[in-house]
Amino acid sequence: MNAVSPPSRYAAGYDQAVRGDAITAERYISKEWMELERKNLWPRVWHLGGVLAELEEEGDFIRHNFGKESIVMVRQADGAIKAFFNACPHRGNRLVLGDVGSAPRLTCSYHGWQFSTDGTLVHVQDPDDFPGGNPCGKVHLSELRCETFGPFVFWSMDPDAKPLLDWLAPFPERLVGYGLDNWVRVLNVSADCDFNWKIIRDNFNESYHLPTIHPELSTFINDGLPDTLFEMYDSGHNAMWMKGHQATTRADHVSGEVPAPLDEIAAAWGIDPAAYRGRTHVIREAVIAAKRKLGAERGYKNYEQMTDQQLVDYFHCTLFPNLTLTMSPEQCQILRTEPHPTDPEKCVFQHWVLVPPVAGMAEVMTPVGMVPLAHAEHSHSRYGDGVSLGYVADQDLSIGTSQQQGLNSRGFKGCILSNQEKRVQRFHELLDDMVHARI
CATH class of the missing domain: 2.102.10.10 (Rieske [2Fe-2S] iron-sulphur domain)
Structure with a gap:
């Protein structure tokens, strides 16, 4: 009896075929593979x-x-x-x-x-x-x-190379509503890490890890698979929409009290969480209405240009090969890994946070806590030395070294991917074609 394929989680018109190329360890540990990237990948993007x-x-x-x-x-x-x-x-x-x-x-x-x-x-x-x-x-x-x-x-x-705006497509058009032009970079941190640059790229190309690596996000970001929308573009870039201001549908948050911190987020917009006991899922719509009503007077002029989806959801834009923009209405996070100069089992991780300038606001909340709403100087460290790179980023990086060690094992025969990890598969097939100069 043939297995039944799960329904596609990919947006209509934004799915891509994959070949099923084997994803083996050499691309993460081999100096020969690193040299092919240096020759055929990095000069072309x-x-x-x-x-x-x-x-x-x-x-x-x-x-x-x-x-x-x-x-x-x-x-x-x-x-x-x-x-x-x-x-x-x-x-x-x-x-x-x-x-x-x-x-x-x-x-x-x-x-x-x-x-x-x-x-x-x-x-x-x-x-x-x-x-x-x-x-x-x-x-x-x-x-x-x-x-x-x-x-x-x-x-x-x-x-x-294509003109930049053509190469970035469709993101310049998709991001225009956020009004990024005058946003301020308030966090600029980086760290040396003991794993290949592609390990974190794979991580950002799927949401399968969220329940285990980021369980605390599930109370205000819906990581349920039926509610997550994936997009893959002809350019090689891809994206993921996750519903914000809504608890995960992986667990029953609908029938009881509004979970923290969703209750605090609602209260910050003048919404009484107690009024939504037993119907937590509709707080998202209430926040949209509140932001439409109160955003401008609170200094968020960019709200006027945003769609309802942009006002409350998280838009993860993953650009081939090594750059991610995670968009919310009040924050743009830049997450990137770059190769070590000589060692394929090391990389540099970078994390920037940009926020819209709001009149009268002196500080903003970031993944490392409150910081001045002003241009930040660069700070560099070594991952594992106790310097936070952002609470979610720290969790993502926590698997890097142990995965790199496991990839060196004779017992690892190649990745076994679920349908929701199709973006990982496509990334590596594009990488295969570029490093072997097939495109």
Whole structure:
């Protein structure tokens, strides 16, 4: 007797076929696989380099170290932003050693070569001592593609990459209602981790782990499979909608008291939780109505542009290969893993939080607690040293090292995936095609 396939959880028009490629351990532990990624994957995609708030004036710059590469993005006199490889063409020394800064010229600390903000060499020691004559005006930093979306700056090593907004599709259109352009990055943390970058990418490509890794979320985010909607796009990106302001349908929260913290969330919008005893599931609609009524006077001007779904639900946007935006009406979380320069069993995890500016608000709640509503400086640590990267992120990272250890076992023969983990399967098939230069 043939097994009956479960009903699709994928939105109409947003499902994708998969081949069923084996997902074995080598891609997580092999230096050969890491080298294929370095050669065939990372040079062909767009990378999030920073936020525009760090590039307000001519000469402001951001450095983004990625694997063995280092990129510098610089604000130009005409307001444009250019990106350059962070390497002096003289002898290869890195020009910029800090995360952010501002200078009229980029100056090499080794021999004092100086470059204007547009990457042109403008000063050298002993200019007449070169066989071809003075190199100033003739030598330039190696430039990369650099474009912006909302408050973000992206770069790409691929001169033939699609324009950024086309590559991001459909997210620029899907996110427009949130009004991200002026949001403030209030959290900027990262950590060195002892597992391959793809382990956390797999984690963000499924919700199957929520009941075990994040059980406390179930009282205000509905992680029930029938209520979760998945989308997979032709671009290779994917997304997941989860109902917010509603307890999970995996357990009976409908018949009794409104669970915490959903009761506090409701009360914050003037809703009496006691009035919803036995009908917890409709608090979501009550919050929508309250936000429509009270949002503007509380300073949330962006509510006016949002759909009802955006006002209360969580939109997890997973961009191939290594970037996730988790959207709620009051917060955008950026979650990303990047490869270690030389070790396939290590990576760098990054977590940013952006919030809309609200008049009169001095502090905002984030996954690490209350922080000032102001642009945050970067903080880096090593995972496991006791520095929180956000309470949910800490839980996600908690499985990383033990999974990496298990992937090294002879007993692991390859992933066995459920239908709801189809996005994991598709991610690895896209990865297969790119690292083996099939697309």
